Amino acid sequence: MNRYGIKNLVFLLAINSIMFLQSCGGVPEEKSSTTQSNKVFAVSEILTLIAEENDITRTLYTKGIVGAGKKQGLKFDEDWQDDEVEAGPLPALFLRGISSDIRKSIVPLGLYLGSDFPINASNKFTGKQAELFEKIKTNKEPQHFFEEDQKLYTSMFADLAVAAPCVNCHNEHKNTTKTDWKLGDVMGATTWQYPSDSLSYKEAIDVIKAYRNGTKAIYTAYLDKIATFKIDSTKPSIGNKWPSKGFYIPTADVFIDSVRKLTSYKSFEKLLADSKRRKNNYLVSN
Amino acid sequence: MLNRNPLRKRQYIGTLIGIIVTIVTYIILPLKQTEDFLSLGPLNTGHEGLSCNACHTDAKGSLIQQLQSNMAYTFGARKTKVDFGTQNVDNKKCIACHDRPNDRHPTHRFLEPKFKDAIANIDATQCETCHREHNDTRVVLAEANFCVNCHYDLEVKNDPINVPHSTLISNKQWNTCLQCHDFHGNHLYKVAEKIEDTIPLQEIQNYLRGGKDPFSSKKKHLPLSEDEWLKMKAKHTNSK
Numbered sequence: 001m002n003r004y005g006i007k008n009l010v011f012l013l014a015i016n017s018i019m020f021l022q023s024c025g026g027v028p029e030e031k032s033s034t035t036q037s038n039k040v041f042a043v044s045e046i047l048t049l050i051a052e053e054n055d056i057t058r059t060l061y062t063k064g065i066v067g068a069g070k071k072q073g074l075k076f077d078e079d080w081q082d083d084e085v086e087a088g089p090l091p092a093l094f095l096r097g098i099s100s101d102i103r104k105s106i107v108p109l110g111l112y113l114g115s116d117f118p119i120n121a122s123n124k125f126t127g128k129q130a131e132l133f134e135k136i137k138t139n140k141e142p143q144h145f146f147e148e149d150q151k152l153y154t155s156m157f158a159d160l161a162v163a164a165p166c167v168n169c170h171n172e173h174k175n176t177t178k179t180d181w182k183l184g185d186v187m188g189a190t191t192w193q194y195p196s197d198s199l200s201y202k203e204a205i206d207v208i209k210a211y212r213n214g215t216k217a218i219y220t221a222y223l224d225k226i227a228t229f230k231i232d233s234t235k236p237s238i239g240n241k242w243p244s245k246g247f248y249i250p251t252a253d254v255f256i257d258s259v260r261k262l263t264s265y266k267s268f269e270k271l272l273a274d275s276k277r278r279k280n281n282y283l284v285s286n
Numbered sequence: 287m288l289n290r291n292p293l294r295k296r297q298y299i300g301t302l303i304g305i306i307v308t309i310v311t312y313i314i315l316p317l318k319q320t321e322d323f324l325s326l327g328p329l330n331t332g333h334e335g336l337s338c339n340a341c342h343t344d345a346k347g348s349l350i351q352q353l354q355s356n357m358a359y360t361f362g363a364r365k366t367k368v369d370f371g372t373q374n375v376d377n378k379k380c381i382a383c384h385d386r387p388n389d390r391h392p393t394h395r396f397l398e399p400k401f402k403d404a405i406a407n408i409d410a411t412q413c414e415t416c417h418r419e420h421n422d423t424r425v426v427l428a429e430a431n432f433c434v435n436c437h438y439d440l441e442v443k444n445d446p447i448n449v450p451h452s453t454l455i456s457n458k459q460w461n462t463c464l465q466c467h468d469f470h471g472n473h474l475y476k477v478a479e480k481i482e483d484t485i486p487l488q489e490i491q492n493y494l495r496g497g498k499d500p501f502s503s504k505k506k507h508l509p510l511s512e513d514e515w516l517k518m519k520a521k522h523t524n525s526k
Contacts, residue, residue, distance in 0.1 A: 025351065025354070026347070026351050026352075026354040026355035026358055026364065026368075027345075027346050027347035027351050027352060027355045027368045029355075029364055029365065029366055081387065081388040081506075082388075083474060083506065097387070099394070100387065100392060100394065103392070103394040104381070104385070110394070110397055110398070112395075112398040114398075114400070121437075121439075121440060121441065122436065122437075125400060126400045127399065127400055127402075127403075128399060129399055129400055147399050149399075149402050150397070150399065150402070154399065174443065174444055175443045175444065191398065191399070193397070193399075221387060
């Protein structure tokens with residue numbers, strides 16, 4: 001074989017290698033529902049939707065479990081996870097539990113709670129969040145912005161004193177930094193973050209599912225904690241009934257069903273209403 | 287063909303040796319017996335005896351697919367590149383075994399915008415900032431004074447300790463925090479109320495370097511062993 005023959009052989013081998021590589025097909029790219037044409041929701045719309053679900057969920061927990069439960073002798077504490085403390089999570093920690101569970105999922109949603117007068121100093125707003133919170137306190141309107149450093153779309157929503165337990169617990173807490181809270185006050189704000197400016201239907205539903213799974217996870221953790229109470233008489237009966245009826249606590253399914261009944265209609269209508277508007281916009285623009 | 291030129295003959299023999307060495311290396315290196323040889327360094331405290339692939343799990347696709355995908359990415363034919371050989375070891379890998387609902391300082395907490403100045407000093411959003419693997423230690427930071435980055439303006443109401451936090455902070459004694467406070471909050475122990483009863487700084491430093499645990503032998507949540515993790519992974523894979 002002359003040197004031209006060898007060169008041809010090398011050339012053919014190279015071509016074959018490239019064809020072999022290409023014919024195998026690469027690792028599938030994860031883009032099925034994330035192409036730009038499928039992105040039908042602005043991130044602020046979905047964060048507003050989920051913040052409203054959060055308001056309803058936390059109000060139900062605060063009034064139906066914490067408020068009514070305290071009257072029945074149930075305890076709620078910031079150190080509720082400690083072995084020697086027989087108590088459930090306070091509403092702020094209930095939210096933190098949801099937030100932690102969301103972070104374990106694949107949904108890139110961030111959720112935080114802060115205030116200008118927090119009980120725990122680590123929840124105090126600083127920087128841009130503190131500036132925007134001043135606006136929220138005056139008009140109770142959400143604030144949407146792009147956090148440049150983190151490259152995350154961020155929304156802040158007022159966290160109102162919606163129930164007597166919010167006001168009473170914060171005013172009477174030994175480490176409180178403010179003792180004159182009253183019903184209706186803006187006690188703080190939730191901050192939500194998402195890495196994309198728009199979401200597809202699947203992504204929007206994944207956000208809602210991640211939030212609801214988080215609710216179930218932290219509520220289940222509370223029920224698991226009750227099971228570890230050392231004295232049986234301090235354990236409420238877990239079933240269909242709520243603390244307003246006696247020394248009872250609803251199961252996770254009962255609690256979540258109640259959350260769904262209160263939130264699903266509004267969320268679903270919002271998704272549909274937005275889809276009609278989007279379809280009209282699409283028809284107009286084409 | 288090989289008789290024509292002795293230089294050409296050497297070239298072919300060299301190529302042949304190269305191919306043989308590559309094939310032998312490719313076969314031998316992935317074997318369990320060669321893990322120590324491949325490791326970047328001794329594993330950290332508590333991780334002794336773990337297999338490489340407990341953390342370095344196989345990346346998606348075959349090697350050829352990964353090669354093709356990354357070539358396509360290089361030439362702009364796809365938007366994302368893929369892990370080659372093994373997956374990147376990130377927080378999710380750590381949390382798969384070390385998931386603790388009672389974690390006082392979970393990494394995701396520091397993603398909130400208000401911590402951006404703090405994480406510019408110490409990136410607490412990543413486990414490996416403190417626990418970088420293959421260093422035969424527990425914490426890789428030279429100093430245990432990292433609490434200052436977030437708690438510099440701490441004010442404690444009803445301060446329970448005999449030397450108040452305000453004094454410790456004004457004296458910039460940030461090394462003393464860990465003498466009472468377990469960073470992740472997973473140890474079961476009683477916190478001292480007198481500074482003289484706290485854990486000596488030397489013991490804390492030894493602990494951070496991989497030594498004896500001075501907080502307590504009892505923990506609220508134990509990490510998964512490799513076997514437990516493998517079972518959980520298999521269960522998760524089967525349920526898909």
